Amino acid sequence: MKLSRGMSLFLLAFGVWSWVIWPTFLSNIWKDSRSWDAAGGATGFFTVHLVLVLVSLTLGTVIGVLGLRGVLAARAASR
Known part of the structure; x- marks a missing residue:
């Protein structure tokens, strides 16, 4: 599949x-303050948001790498 330069x-x-x-x-x-309980441990509030951040960073990285590969392929094709 080819990505356009703009989409990349x-x-x-x-x-x-x-x-x-x-x-x-x-x-x-x-x-x-909702992230930590009195004993200093993480709460469910923190854990849910941590998972959200980790998944979002993983997907953002994968999407960014696809975009970078598309940009590099478009640059190579134009030479």
Whole structure:
């Protein structure tokens, strides 16, 4: 399958965006008082959000790599 240059750039931008947004979100969740119980352990609130961040970063990485490969293939094809 061939990706257009525009679509490849969009996918690459999505991957970068994921790595900008989700670590910031995790940092905010980490600081939230609902994330930790009195004994210092993680709560369900934190665990659910941690899983959300990990899945989103994984998908963002895969999508970004696909975009990068598309951009590189388009560049090679234009030479």
